[in-house]
Amino acid sequence: xxxxxxxxxxxxxxxxxxxxxxxxxxxxxxxxxxxxxxxxxxxxxxxxxxxxxxxxxxxxxxxxxxxxxxxxxxxxxxxxxxxxxxxxxxxxxxxxxxxxxxxxxxxxxxxxxxxxxxxxx
Numbered sequence: 147x148x149x150x151x152x153x154x155x156x157x158x159x160x161x162x163x164x165x166x167x168x169x170x171x172x173x174x175x176x177x178x179x180x181x182x183x184x185x186x187x188x189x190x191x192x193x194x195x196x197x198x199x200x201x202x203x204x205x206x207x208x209x210x211x212x213x214x215x216x217x218x219x220x221x222x223x224x225x226x227x228x229x230x231x232x233x234x235x236x237x238x239x240x241x242x243x244x245x246x247x248x249x250x251x252x253x254x255x256x257x258x259x260x261x262x263x264x265x266x267x
Contacts, residue, residue, distance in 0.1 A: 155182030155197045181205045 147162050152175035163171045182201035186192065192200070 152179075154179045155186045155192075155201065157194060157197075178202065178205060181208075 148165060148168060149160050149162050150168050150171050152159050152161055152172065154175060159175075161171060161175075178198075178201050181204040182197055185197060185200055185204075
């Protein structure tokens, strides 16, 4: 079980973790330090326990805010997914248009045949 030294609020702490978990520990320590460092800068020297408590509470508040936003987004997504899907209407070509196009095609073929006959003559 490796011992890792992390820094929170400018103070070093030696912490043990499972093999392969070091990067998670460093990531968590960085989050806690991001709350502790401004505290230390604004309040000066704080007892270690108070600094950790305040930093933890601030981080918990931020986490609660993110969880609230996540719940709201999930509710919005569920609402959107629950909406009925509009049926896509496949356009149909009216029969008179089909008939007209067929007649035009027949005329075009007849004209093409005449032009070919005229070219042969």
